[in-house]
Amino acid sequence: MPADFNWAIGGEAGDGIDSTGKIFAQALSRAGRHVFTSKDFASRIRGGYTAYKVRTSVEQVQSVVDRLDVLIALTQRTIDENLDELHEGSVIIYDGERTTMQDVEIPDEMVGLDVPLKSLAEDAGGAIMRNVVALGAACAVSDFPIENLNSALEKRFGDKGSAIVENNMTAARKGRDYVHEHYDQEFGYDLECTDENYVLLNGDEAIGMGAIAGGCRFYAGYPITPATNVMEYLTGRIERYGGHVVQAEDELSAINMALGAARAGARSMTATSGPGIDLMAETFGLVATSETPLVICNVMRSGPSTGMPTKQEQGDLNAMLYGGHGEVPRFVLAPTTIAECFHKTVEAFNLAEKYQLPVYLTADLSLAVTEQTYPPEEFDMDAVEIERGNVVDEETVGEWQDDQGRFKPHAITEDGISPRAFPGTEGGVHMSTGLEHDELGRRTEDTGMRVQQVDKRSRKVETAKAREPFEAREFGDPDSETLVISWGSNEGAMREAMVFLEEDGIDVRFLSVPYVFPRPDLTDDVEAADEVILVECNATGQFADLIEHDTLTRVKRLNKYDGVRFKADELAERIAAMLAGDGEEEEATA
Amino acid sequence: MSSDVRFTDFKSDAQPTWCPGCGDFGTMNGMMKALAETGNSPDETFIVAGIGCSGKIGTYMRSYALHGVHGRALPVGAGVKLANPDIEVMVAGGDGDGYSIGAGHFVHAVRRNIDMTYVVMDNRIYGLTKGQASPTSREDFETSTTPEGPQQPPVNPLALAFAASGTFIAQSFSTDAQRHAEIVKEAVEHDGFGFVNVFSPCVTFNDVDTYDYFRDHIVDLAEVDHDPTDYEDARSRILDPGSEYQGVLYRDEDSVPYEKKHGVDANMSEIPDGAPDDAMDLVREFY
Numbered sequence: 037m038p039a040d041f042n043w044a045i046g047g048e049a050g051d052g053i054d055s056t057g058k059i060f061a062q063a064l065s066r067a068g069r070h071v072f073t074s075k076d077f078a079s080r081i082r083g084g085y086t087a088y089k090v091r092t093s094v095e096q097v098q099s100v101v102d103r104l105d106v107l108i109a110l111t112q113r114t115i116d117e118n119l120d121e122l123h124e125g126s127v128i129i130y131d132g133e134r135t136t137m138q139d140v141e142i143p144d145e146m147v148g149l150d151v152p153l154k155s156l157a158e159d160a161g162g163a164i165m166r167n168v169v170a171l172g173a174a175c176a177v178s179d180f181p182i183e184n185l186n187s188a189l190e191k192r193f194g195d196k197g198s199a200i201v202e203n204n205m206t207a208a209r210k211g212r213d214y215v216h217e218h219y220d221q222e223f224g225y226d227l228e229c230t231d232e233n234y235v236l237l238n239g240d241e242a243i244g245m246g247a248i249a250g251g252c253r254f255y256a257g258y259p260i261t262p263a264t265n266v267m268e269y270l271t272g273r274i275e276r277y278g279g280h281v282v283q284a285e286d287e288l289s290a291i292n293m294a295l296g297a298a299r300a301g302a303r304s305m306t307a308t309s310g311p312g313i314d315l316m317a318e319t320f321g322l323v324a325t326s327e328t329p330l331v332i333c334n335v336m337r338s339g340p341s342t343g344m345p346t347k348q349e350q351g352d353l354n355a356m357l358y359g360g361h362g363e364v365p366r367f368v369l370a371p372t373t374i375a376e377c378f379h380k381t382v383e384a385f386n387l388a389e390k391y392q393l394p395v396y397l398t399a400d401l402s403l404a405v406t407e408q409t410y411p412p413e414e415f416d417m418d419a420v421e422i423e424r425g426n427v428v429d430e431e432t433v434g435e436w437q438d439d440q441g442r443f444k445p446h447a448i449t450e451d452g453i454s455p456r457a458f459p460g461t462e463g464g465v466h467m468s469t470g471l472e473h474d475e476l477g478r479r480t481e482d483t484g485m486r487v488q489q490v491d492k493r494s495r496k497v498e499t500a501k502a503r504e505p506f507e508a509r510e511f512g513d514p515d516s517e518t519l520v521i522s523w524g525s526n527e528g529a530m531r532e533a534m535v536f537l538e539e540d541g542i543d544v545r546f547l548s549v550p551y552v553f554p555r556p557d558l559t560d561d562v563e564a565a566d567e568v569i570l571v572e573c574n575a576t577g578q579f580a581d582l583i584e585h586d587t588l589t590r591v592k593r594l595n596k597y598d599g600v601r602f603k604a605d606e607l608a609e610r611i612a613a614m615l616a617g618d619g620e621e622e623e624a625t626a
Numbered sequence: 627m628s629s630d631v632r633f634t635d636f637k638s639d640a641q642p643t644w645c646p647g648c649g650d651f652g653t654m655n656g657m658m659k660a661l662a663e664t665g666n667s668p669d670e671t672f673i674v675a676g677i678g679c680s681g682k683i684g685t686y687m688r689s690y691a692l693h694g695v696h697g698r699a700l701p702v703g704a705g706v707k708l709a710n711p712d713i714e715v716m717v718a719g720g721d722g723d724g725y726s727i728g729a730g731h732f733v734h735a736v737r738r739n740i741d742m743t744y745v746v747m748d749n750r751i752y753g754l755t756k757g758q759a760s761p762t763s764r765e766d767f768e769t770s771t772t773p774e775g776p777q778q779p780p781v782n783p784l785a786l787a788f789a790a791s792g793t794f795i796a797q798s799f800s801t802d803a804q805r806h807a808e809i810v811k812e813a814v815e816h817d818g819f820g821f822v823n824v825f826s827p828c829v830t831f832n833d834v835d836t837y838d839y840f841r842d843h844i845v846d847l848a849e850v851d852h853d854p855t856d857y858e859d860a861r862s863r864i865l866d867p868g869s870e871y872q873g874v875l876y877r878d879e880d881s882v883p884y885e886k887k888h889g890v891d892a893n894m895s896e897i898p899d900g901a902p903d904d905a906m907d908l909v910r911e912f913y
Contacts, residue, residue, distance in 0.1 A: 282704070292731075
């Protein structure tokens with residue numbers, strides 16, 4: 037495990053926690069350090085506990101751990117909420133002059149740094165900069181060169197003019213100097229910088245970037261946590277490429293607009309979260325039956341109903357696999373890392389158009405809102421390929437007309453894939469409908485044609501399985517008798533958990549599955565293992581059900597549904613406990 | 627666009643299953659005439675419809691078309707138009723489709739003011755489900771589901787559109803072929819969202835709002851002193867509960883369609899084979 041440093045700022049929503057945390061994360065990233073952030077926030081605009089945590093190392097970090105080294109506490113509650121993660125020697129920076137912090141309790145063995153954040157900020161030009169003073173103090177504690185913080189302040193406030201940037205830099209310096217002048221102890225941290233250039237982004241942003249790179253030009257959506265960032269990212273950027281974002285009146289409208297744009301030939305997307313998926317279910321069937329390529333992004337949060345909208349869960353898998361009446365093929369892709377959010381979005385558009393069906397692209401809240409550093413080459417734009425599938429033009433449309441010159445948008449083909457003609461194509465005139473239809477798209481109740489069309493649509497899945505590499509990502513010891521399987525954001529925590537497990541002499545083989553449907557056949561892998569553990573953030577083990585269904589083998593379930601993502605050390609402990617045989621409790625949750 | 631398009635080019639070879647005498651025949655013929663006369667061709671036209679008798683129109687007309695879900699044809703039309711503004715988009719619906727299940731979409735489509743045409747075949751009843759009250763049914767109109775009448779005032783679609791800042795609000799009568807086609811044509815030519823509520827009688831289930839009733843009661847705005855560009859004049863007629871008008875009630879000559887306001891003019895079906903040339907700039911934003 038590389039030497040990592042864990043830092044957090046916490047207070048009330050409205051205290052500027054988010055932007056302060058982001059500035060520190062960017063400063064670290066700009067100093068060539070790897071960063072992984074996580075957010076703890078409540079579903080309210082002001083008030084309520086909120087925190088932004090940053091884990092950093094010179095090596096890649098892809099998870100959170102149960103440890104905090106430095107905490108900037110704007111409220112007593114920030115300390116209380118994080119007691120479990122604070123340890124002997126943890127530094128707590130606070131402003132003892134703040135009315136609510138005068139009776140602050142610094143736990144034994146920890147170091148309290150009382151820094152007059154507000155007063156120093158006022159000296160620098162305004163109380164609003166008190167969090168920046170705290171960042172300066174954090175630089176002093178962690179022995180992190182303040183120049184990197186200045187660079188992040190420049191990025192954050194550059195638009196507001198050089199005076200504002202200067203004031204913030206002064207505030208940071210005052211915080212750093214105050215610690216140096218008043219506390220002469222060694223804290224023992226050394227945040228080494230490197231020459232690497234990293235980018236820092238979250239899953240929602242990676243999805244938006246993947247959409248633009250992958251040719252998406254139309255987006256319609258309705259704001260919902262935690263999917264809104266996708267729309268915010270695209271707004272103002274997609275226009276540069278001739279695209280457009282519509283904030284629709286509701287999710288029903290959003291998916292119907294996206295459907296219309298797709299019929300007009302645009303690569304089209306909508307993004308929402310659980311409740312929105314339910315509202316879209318009616319039109320989802322139409323999208324599938326009319327064989328319209330569409331990417332529907334579901335950024336999962338904790339359900340059911342309104343559930344816990346700002347908390348982590350992977351509970352919508354069944355809704356995406358089985359949602360909607362009747363039977364229609366759809367693909368479900370689930371990126372497992374923030375970088376994969378980019379790559380899988382590009383792939384989702386290709387799959388949607390090649391197979392002419394709706395593709396669910398699902399991220400969970402942890403992937404969506406947390407940020408991670410990557411080398412920019414991870415997002416290699418030259419490698420992006422756009423495959424539009426069977427689109428006809430004036431020259432080729434004739435091959436797909438009947439003897440009366442009528443275009444057959446639902447031609448029965450061996451691979452299940454029919455031609456597409458965009459409006460404006462001479463000779464391609466046709467109607468699409470949610471009614472069962474013949475090859476021309478006309479309503480039919482003919483029993484033979486019904487069966488032929490259902491079979492044709494289903495064949496696309498078999499075709500895709502034969503043509504596409506729907507593979508799992510594999511890590512760890514390939515010969516280990518213990519197989520761990522997970523999907524979605526758990527990959528990062530699991531990969532780091534493997535390091536902890538190795539320290540305890542436990543080797544595991546780990547398969548992270550980014551394809552929910554179609555998915556890789558893991559029968560051989562499951563049969564080859566003595567112990568199979570399914571890790572997922574839901575109560576019932578929806579992915580475990582699928583694996584058991586596919587492999588006809590019972591698997592152990594390791595579930596977490598308290599609204600918080602798996603932490604690497606926590607996951608390692610629970611896996612070790614299961615392997616040691618005290619896993620009854622784990623299985624009981626299934 | 628070709629100039630030699632005839633309205634029969636918009637007719638498909640499918641046989642309508644509308645009841646003999648249904649008002650929808652006339653409504654559809656007027657739509658086809660309006661499209662042909664404004665110089666559109668079936669290849670460059672997209673018709674969207676929802677569910678119900680009105681929803682069948684995409685089958686009977688010949689153009690690119692989508693027969694969607696109940697009440698949600700308007701957002702589909704919006705998507706088509708924004709993705710390719712060169713395509714002429716016409717949306718058809720019924721009174722249930724537009725003013726009940728789709729009322730939310732209707733109000734927002736009106737205020738969004740995308741350059742397309744919305745024709746509502748208003749027969750003041752649910753026909754395809756065999757005779758239940760619709761949002762425009764009279765308060766005392768007895769049906770299988772409202773034996774004593776809905777006991778709620780009918781929706782005034784013109785007023786809904788007006789309140790939502792509609793830029794083109796009209797009403798026609800399907801059997802008055804000439805006037806109906808003229809009015810729809812004006813809606814097509816309007817720069818923005820052209821809304822036409824069409825009295826399209828149901829001969830099977832509605833014995834109150836019949837052809838005879840409309841013939842006796844319609845007041846043609848062409849024959850009275852009405853200036854559709856006069857906001858106050860439009861308002862007083864639209865909010866007049868006792869009258870059945872035919873003609874353009876309101877037209878905003880300064881209407882700027884959504885696409886122009888938002889600079890949406892690209893044909894989005896045309897995209898490169900890979901990421902845009904400057905796509906690495908998107909990555910560098912995250913430095």
